[in-house]
Amino acid sequence: MKTDYTYIKAVVFDADDTLWSNEPLFRDAEQEFYDTLADFGERDWLASELFRTEMSNMAELGYGAKAFIISMVETAVRISGGKVDAARIQKLVDAGRRIMRNPSTPLPGVVETLTKLRESGRYKMVLLTKGELLGQELKIDRSGLRPYFDLVDIVSEKVPEVYSDLCNRLGVTPSGLLMVGNSFKSDIDPVLRIGGMGIYIPAEQTWQHEIVDEYEHPSLMRADDIRTVAEVLL
Numbered sequence: 001m002k003t004d005y006t007y008i009k010a011v012v013f014d015a016d017d018t019l020w021s022n023e024p025l026f027r028d029a030e031q032e033f034y035d036t037l038a039d040f041g042e043r044d045w046l047a048s049e050l051f052r053t054e055m056s057n058m059a060e061l062g063y064g065a066k067a068f069i070i071s072m073v074e075t076a077v078r079i080s081g082g083k084v085d086a087a088r089i090q091k092l093v094d095a096g097r098r099i100m101r102n103p104s105t106p107l108p109g110v111v112e113t114l115t116k117l118r119e120s121g122r123y124k125m126v127l128l129t130k131g132e133l134l135g136q137e138l139k140i141d142r143s144g145l146r147p148y149f150d151l152v153d154i155v156s157e158k159v160p161e162v163y164s165d166l167c168n169r170l171g172v173t174p175s176g177l178l179m180v181g182n183s184f185k186s187d188i189d190p191v192l193r194i195g196g197m198g199i200y201i202p203a204e205q206t207w208q209h210e211i212v213d214e215y216e217h218p219s220l221m222r223a224d225d226i227r228t229v230a231e232v233l234l
Contacts (some may be wrong), residue, residue: 004223005233010174011117013149014181015129015136017123017203018226020104020143026068027205029232032095032227036088041080050075051208062196064132100135104143109227114148116230123233124170127152128179130160130186158186167194178231185212192217197198199223199232 001004015020033050034043041049059066064100076084115125127149129136136154140146151170153161167174176194181187182203189212191198197219221232 003197003219003232005197007102007176008123008178008180008233009176010124010126010167010170011229011233012115012126012128012179012191013179014179014183014187015127015140015143017205018107018133018180018187018201019110019127019145019183020102020106021141022099022102022104022139023203023205025099025102028069029072029092029095029099033076033092037079039074039083039086046075046079049107052160053078055209062132063130064135065096065099066132066135066233068099070095091112100138102139102142106143106145107226109225110145113143113226114232116234118148120174120234124171125149126166128139128155128156128158128166129153130158130217133201158183158190160190163191165192165194167196178233180226181197183210185210188220192219195219199224199229200230233234 006218013019030047030050034046037046050071053075054068057067057071060071070094073089076089076092103223114125118125127140127145131154133154140152146152153166163179164175167177177191177196178199179196180199180200180201181188183206184200188198188200199221201223222225
């Protein structure tokens with residue numbers, strides 16, 4: 001049965017790895033972490049130790065490159081028994097800073113899709129991203145995509161309550177909200193739980209923390225290309 005998008009009033013886009021590439025930069029920094037600390041353990045063990053640190057820091061540091069830098073340095077100090085030298089610490093910091101300098105170049109089809117939706121005048125356009133405020137703001141500005149949106153919102157976490165609040169602010173019912181994103185955990189599941197709709201566009205790489213069991217749903221579409229959004233809405 002074809003999904004009915006007639007009632008959609010607002011289209012919400014995730015940012016990282018939906019509008020521009022981001023996760024590969026973290027994976028490159030992780031590889032730098034493994035290479036720099038290879039003397040202290042095997043790759044799989046280093047990966048598990050780094051992830052353990054990230055999870056323990058989540059409540060205080062949240063998401064983003066700055067939190068990741070701190071987690072890399074903390075892990076390096078811990079697994080080396082405090083013996084890691086300053087030169088290696090600097091390598092980790094430099095790797096993290098490369099993430100922070102993400103040029104945020106729009107992915108193929110993004111500008112075309114946003115332009116069509118914006119020019120149609122049929123939908124409220126929203127960018128909803130989670131992470132560290134300044135870092136996300138800088139990426140949005142570098143992307144050049146801010147003018148396409150009526151609302152840009154940066155939150156610490158994407159949970160059903162965030163989407164419900166967004167509906168209230170936009171003056172739409174949950175059934176009138178469509179979320180477009182690459183994370184089933186953060187972009188799709190919470191929206192479906194409040195009665196909204198989702199278009200899920202998986203990225204090539206997904207952070208371990210964002211991997212959850214996926215499921216089918218009448219209000220969910222899976223797509224390979226962001227251009228699909230304009231195709232089904234216009």
